[in-house]
Amino acid sequence: MDITKLNGAGISYDEGLRRFANKPELYQKYLVKFFDDPTFRDLGACLVSGRYEEAFRCAHTLKGMTGNLSMTDFYCGICKLVEVLRSRQTEGVDTMYRELVALYDRAKEAVL
Numbered sequence: 001m002d003i004t005k006l007n008g009a010g011i012s013y014d015e016g017l018r019r020f021a022n023k024p025e026l027y028q029k030y031l032v033k034f035f036d037d038p039t040f041r042d043l044g045a046c047l048v049s050g051r052y053e054e055a056f057r058c059a060h061t062l063k064g065m066t067g068n069l070s071m072t073d074f075y076c077g078i079c080k081l082v083e084v085l086r087s088r089q090t091e092g093v094d095t096m097y098r099e100l101v102a103l104y105d106r107a108k109e110a111v112l
Contacts, residue, residue: 001028001111009110010073010103019068031069031111039065040104047097055093056085074103 003013011031020027039061046055059082066075081096 001031005110006031009106010071011107011110012070012072015072016070019070027069034065034069034071035108035112037065040100044097044101047093052085052088052090052093056082059085071107074100074107077103 006013016031017024017027020030039058043055043058043062046052046058059078063075063078063082066078077096077100081093081100084090084093084096
């Protein structure tokens, strides 16, 4: 993996590596696995269909996953969405999700 590319995509590689006991193979394995996980897709489906309680659970799961993987830019964005959904607000959720899609796509391109 190109560490410069990862850092440029908002993934704090050195921080993530520390979280994974300085084992690059392990950290990189879980970065790749993140994009196989259906939670982000499920979040989008829940938001589109107005299932905000389920969307909150998906967003909260993604918050933990991206925090542990040091996907800093995505983590910051998902934290905002979690708080909006936690407060049962829906205004601006579509815009926030579109921004997350861009961050997700940028990270995916860097990882894969």
